[in-house]
Amino acid sequence: MIVDCAHYKQGKRQNEEPLELGRAAQLARASGEGEFVWIGLHQPEPGDLALLAEQFGLHELAVEDAERRHQRPKIEDYDDSYFIVLRTGHYHEREETVHFGEIHIFIGPGYVITVRHGPGSELASARSRLEARPDLLALGPGAAVWAIVDKVVDDYFPVVEGIEDDIEEVEADVFADDRPAPTERIYHLKREVIEFHRAVWPLLKPLEALEAGAFVRVHDELRRFFRDVHDHARRIDEQVNTQRELLTSILEANLALVSVSQNEIVKKISAIAAIIAAPTLIASVYGMNFEYMPELDERAGYPLALTAMAAFVLALALFFRRIRWL
Amino acid sequence: MIVDCAHYKQGKRQNEEPLELGRAAQLARASGEGEFVWIGLHQPEPGDLALLAEQFGLHELAVEDAERRHQRPKIEDYDDSYFIVLRTGHYHEREETVHFGEIHIFIGPGYVITVRHGPGSELASARSRLEARPDLLALGPGAAVWAIVDKVVDDYFPVVEGIEDDIEEVEADVFADDRPAPTERIYHLKREVIEFHRAVWPLLKPLEALEAGAFVRVHDELRRFFRDVHDHARRIDEQVNTQRELLTSILEANLALVSVSQNEIVKKISAIAAIIAAPTLIASVYGMNFEYMPELDERAGYPLALTAMAAFVLALALFFRRIRWL
Amino acid sequence: MIVDCAHYKQGKRQNEEPLELGRAAQLARASGEGEFVWIGLHQPEPGDLALLAEQFGLHELAVEDAERRHQRPKIEDYDDSYFIVLRTGHYHEREETVHFGEIHIFIGPGYVITVRHGPGSELASARSRLEARPDLLALGPGAAVWAIVDKVVDDYFPVVEGIEDDIEEVEADVFADDRPAPTERIYHLKREVIEFHRAVWPLLKPLEALEAGAFVRVHDELRRFFRDVHDHARRIDEQVNTQRELLTSILEANLALVSVSQNEIVKKISAIAAIIAAPTLIASVYGMNFEYMPELDERAGYPLALTAMAAFVLALALFFRRIRWL
Amino acid sequence: MIVDCAHYKQGKRQNEEPLELGRAAQLARASGEGEFVWIGLHQPEPGDLALLAEQFGLHELAVEDAERRHQRPKIEDYDDSYFIVLRTGHYHEREETVHFGEIHIFIGPGYVITVRHGPGSELASARSRLEARPDLLALGPGAAVWAIVDKVVDDYFPVVEGIEDDIEEVEADVFADDRPAPTERIYHLKREVIEFHRAVWPLLKPLEALEAGAFVRVHDELRRFFRDVHDHARRIDEQVNTQRELLTSILEANLALVSVSQNEIVKKISAIAAIIAAPTLIASVYGMNFEYMPELDERAGYPLALTAMAAFVLALALFFRRIRWL
Amino acid sequence: MIVDCAHYKQGKRQNEEPLELGRAAQLARASGEGEFVWIGLHQPEPGDLALLAEQFGLHELAVEDAERRHQRPKIEDYDDSYFIVLRTGHYHEREETVHFGEIHIFIGPGYVITVRHGPGSELASARSRLEARPDLLALGPGAAVWAIVDKVVDDYFPVVEGIEDDIEEVEADVFADDRPAPTERIYHLKREVIEFHRAVWPLLKPLEALEAGAFVRVHDELRRFFRDVHDHARRIDEQVNTQRELLTSILEANLALVSVSQNEIVKKISAIAAIIAAPTLIASVYGMNFEYMPELDERAGYPLALTAMAAFVLALALFFRRIRWL
Numbered sequence A, B, C, D, E: 001m002i003v004d005c006a007h008y009k010q011g012k013r014q015n016e017e018p019l020e021l022g023r024a025a026q027l028a029r030a031s032g033e034g035e036f037v038w039i040g041l042h043q044p045e046p047g048d049l050a051l052l053a054e055q056f057g058l059h060e061l062a063v064e065d066a067e068r069r070h071q072r073p074k075i076e077d078y079d080d081s082y083f084i085v086l087r088t089g090h091y092h093e094r095e096e097t098v099h100f101g102e103i104h105i106f107i108g109p110g111y112v113i114t115v116r117h118g119p120g121s122e123l124a125s126a127r128s129r130l131e132a133r134p135d136l137l138a139l140g141p142g143a144a145v146w147a148i149v150d151k152v153v154d155d156y157f158p159v160v161e162g163i164e165d166d167i168e169e170v171e172a173d174v175f176a177d178d179r180p181a182p183t184e185r186i187y188h189l190k191r192e193v194i195e196f197h198r199a200v201w202p203l204l205k206p207l208e209a210l211e212a213g214a215f216v217r218v219h220d221e222l223r224r225f226f227r228d229v230h231d232h233a234r235r236i237d238e239q240v241n242t243q244r245e246l247l248t249s250i251l252e253a254n255l256a257l258v259s260v261s262q263n264e265i266v267k268k269i270s271a272i273a274a275i276i277a278a279p280t281l282i283a284s285v286y287g288m289n290f291e292y293m294p295e296l297d298e299r300a301g302y303p304l305a306l307t308a309m310a311a312f313v314l315a316l317a318l319f320f321r322r323i324r325w326l
Helices: A021-029 A046-056 A060-067 A124-131 A141-154 A156-175 A183-211 A220-286 A301-322 B021-029 B046-056 B060-067 B124-131 B141-154 B156-175 B183-212 B220-285 B301-322 C021-029 C046-056 C060-067 C124-131 C141-154 C156-175 C183-212 C220-286 C301-322 D021-029 D046-056 D060-067 D124-131 D141-154 D156-175 D183-212 D220-286 D301-322 E021-029 E046-056 E060-067 E124-131 E141-154 E156-175 E183-212 E220-286 E301-322
Strands: A002-009 A036-042 A074-078 A081-092 A097-108 A111-117 B002-009 B036-042 B074-078 B081-092 B097-108 B111-117 C002-009 C036-042 C074-078 C081-092 C097-108 C111-117 D002-009 D036-042 D074-078 D081-092 D097-108 D111-117 E002-009 E036-042 E074-078 E081-092 E097-108 E111-117
Touching (some): A036 A046, A060 A097, A074 B220, A081 A141, A097 A141, A124 A141, A220 A301, A220 C060, A220 C220, B002 B021, B021 B111, B046 B097, B060 D220, B074 B183, B074 D220, B156 B183, B183 B220, B183 D156, C036 C141, C081 C141, C081 C156, C097 C141, C111 C141, C156 C220, C220 E220, D021 D111, D046 D097, D081 D156, D097 D183, D111 D141, D141 D220, D156 D183, D183 D220, D183 E220, E036 E046, E046 E060, E046 E111, E060 E081, E081 E183, E156 E220, E220 E301
Parallel strands (some): A036 A111
Antiparallel strands (some): A002 A036, B074 B081, D002 D036, D074 D081, E002 E036, E081 E097, E097 E111
């Protein structure tokens, strides 16, 4: 589905309503310095990409990639054009899961084509933000790439913060005495962090190349803006690595605490067992059938025995409390 | 065994039936730009390779390697020719084991010789896929190398997905209360992942060299196709690394859960022990042989004692249920 | 809030009282070699930075970063100026927490603007230390950068030492028999160390660039001084890495000791259980109701039985003490 | 002890019997292209090396190293000569230990001197293999170096395979129910693997240099042969790394299984305890001394009580079997 | 304290008694090729360094570093001079602790100044060893640096060997049945190894630079000697890394063995409990007060009951011994 198709010239959008594709291709071919069309697709039909490939002369390998999801983030250079893959991230708070979408970008002389797959970052806000900056818009298709990458990376921040919050909850759970060990949740969070790292990390190298000016079709003025995005992406990546390391440590601390809590339980049990065993022994003694057991004939024998039992129980209970086994 | 032997010229197969070896060598020697013979062998007899070495002037070290299996994936440059080793992977779902095969490729002026060892990727489909692309076929022997490497790497995807599925099953097992800890299966999967990584990882560097155009006999037009393969191989490798890390975490989570489950057992046992010990103590008390134990002479003594026991048992059972030990 | 604003020329401060901003900008524009103004801000109001940006022509991306906290440490080159982000660290001994602040520095021809966020390193001491060194002051704005970075890095040392002290306390706790396992504290310290590493580590690369003379506006004479700071930062970083590794080992040792202590407890309990079970068995034997049990009729039976019980208890206690279970 | 001393010229050995040292030095000094003497020593006396150093002008630092064992594998360039250190490996199957030896090689214009220390790779087979290849022999002293390094690296394969076999045995042990946890053996194997890695790993870099042609005295024709050795060494190294990782995972799996087996034991014990405690409780009840306990006077009381006990025991046993605690 | 001060010229010491400082500075200034003074200080007073700085024109940052201990090993280049920091190591066998000292070296045209802090490597032996080598001494101040670094690195070997010995003792302890788990000692050793690594590792890079000839004031003839030291330092570093890895594995093996030993204990306890519970049950049965219990009236009842108990105990004991729980 084609979402929007606009023609930009001298930093201004030239058409209100989406252009027709053939017209857009014509404008792209005839475009001058800093002039371009931006075509936005969302989950395209099989035919859509074929049509675009024909109109704009996209490379078959790039089109093949754009048809399927689950590509790695990358920037590929095809002489006269680039193909860019980005993974968008959205944190689903309740499920504690990162949902991934994908954005594929074709950029060539006079055109930018964006293909969105799955949920995640809509691009309308990136487009309108860029349209509010005629100075950048006038720098050509590279500016659109910057606007999109900037949006995608900015959308990583809520993901990292969502995970951070959940890690703090998990920490509280682990060290709280009265809550069960959240092993499954820790593992689940770690899985999400690892997956998220795989979406962010491959982006760093292409962003570094963009910052270094390795892509000639991207205007030099934009390098600082890509440096800014690169800096944000590295911040995300460092935080993700920290979270991964923290979760590993939490898993270990959790294991130690499970063992500590087992010690506590074993102590408690053995204290109780000892407390019950002592009066039982006394009772067994006076249950013996010897002829001559003077205590048995004493009137006070029975109450004294009961008192002795109670005294033992109390003494043991106090003792185990003092050594903190109870 | 020679499986197929074809002569390609100007992007078209020249012969229907497999050529005779001597004729193929002749054609190879006389081949022009973009013309070559492709000889396919499967588990060759000792004599086969010697014959080929003589006819095509293969280097002794390359032939020595091709005779034996268990080579590392690599691309070796012998001035006028290359020797390539690939490891094919096939996931045996039921055994949860990756089966490895090997493909050795000799590529020189006017010829491509492929030697398959063990099970795994047949090459007929790679050949017919290539024959359907005269434009690539016309680029010479390098196109055949691309078709083969592309096939081998594409065949890695089902392996990674098979392992992914098994990891998800193992995760479910680990966190299910009523299934035993699948330690052996986790370990076994990790072993397969490590082995598989060893098959994929050494391929990345030669593929990078192919992408960068380090091998002069490979036509420049093909570099993008090798970049595509390289991208796929890196995707595989990143996923394999993720799986390795996940399995390490699962092993740790599994350990924590085994300890947690031990805590549960110990709690249950101690609850049961306490529940039995209490009435036993009461019974022991009334088993004492004191002369003056007024309760013993009461008619209601016995039923009251039994009631007391039952009450204790019930109270304790409720208590332990409330603190969730039972 | 503007904290101080001074004009430096030929190695000397030219004004006692803080300058007015407009005047400062004027002086900066007209500044000669080694002459500059240094404006210090602390938690600026939104308007402050906008005003400065206008007066000194600061780049929009740098200003955007300076408005928000939680930037990564970095040095960014904007043709005619640099933007530097530093994270300051302060160890709160009682909470065992590292408190982070941030310092943002704009440096351009004839000016240095420092923006402090949050708690941490005041800069007055860095300023007065620099004012005491006319030789360095005369080298221009780079000298101010050195003074600030040097102060920030020097302030890392008490953090590392504070953590070191706490690690030693934790070690003592772990290996002391009579103190509970400090799992939470170990984890907490590790978290702080990881966070602190994230503040220090990204600084190393820019400092290396300063040492290597990659920033042309920094006088060559200062390179040695930056090398000195770089050396200190690396020392910090190596120590932080060591602490991280130590804390991982402590967590593991802690886990082993928890298990060892469980063994001790289980041994103790079983010894006590055996000690009580033995006399209970004897008592049960003499509680049997057989007609012909000769011992029962013996006058000495009862005292002998009691003696036997006591002897058993003693023997068992001695035995368990010898095998160190008690 | 001098083992052999031969003069090679135009690809052929010139003498049957070992040459006298002085004569060998003379021949070396007068040697032309591709002509050299090869002197083989085994555990030399102190004087032997001094004599050789004098005759062949060996560098004092190289001689110092050659006198002592426990050197790291390396290739050192001394203008007119090289000094090479190799570590040989031999797997002692019964002890599951890798035995290390050392080979030191001096190579200069017209001579190769090999010094063997400790057990391990004899070099006679390397020498005779080389003598069977006049084409390589004619390439000068570098060919001898190749023959030796090739032999040393080939001798690593049985070591890796021996360890592989033992790892498979250990895996079987770990996952077998009825065999004790082989912790010590796992640790021991890991130690051997780590030590072996230290012998192989430092060799990779010098072999890469040989492959790249960094050593001018080694004939270019030999570079492919060194590439072959390098490839083998890397294969060994990758396998050793895999083994190290596997052993780490086995140690972890082993730990998990020890805990699982403890759970099994604890379950079994508690089942048995419950099974015994139930009839004991019944017996205690009928051991109470109440006047009015109607069951006691019943003729069928006793057999019924016994039956009740047996029924309880049976019911509990069946129950515990069903929940798999027994 | 100035320990020694000598003037070297043409490979020979010129003075027997230590020179006076002023005279030494004079000689240094007037020194020709290969001529220099070597001043050795041990734990200098504050004034000593100031005096030297003035006389020899030492850089303020280097002097600042030399006044304080706890520097990282490094080589700093100050145009006309170098400043070198080395950490010496000495293993205290009884405490199992590495004691660190520091040596700071100033080297410039015509002078070498060595400053020793704390315990560790005296330098007299390095000096006399160098004085015995006129050929090296004649190469100028660099020769003194070599002599010192060589001494420092050679003194690392006993440290590594001492730790190696203790690791072997610890291994024996871990796997011995009758000795307690040496967790604290393992941790302590690992701490020392980590600390020691921090002293050795930063030295590798400067030594590599010395070997590569990056420091112009060091005579080219000495590069081989620095290569030799570099090789030794790398050997140390590789061994230290191996030890670190071994200690990590020992800690893990130790943990597994603690768990295994707990299993053994739990088995033993449960066997004993079962052995005692069985006769207790029998006794309880015959303690029941049923009217009609035929066995009670049998004369042989009591001895038979006792025999049954003994038989049960024996049978259970044999059974538990056979399944190796006892």
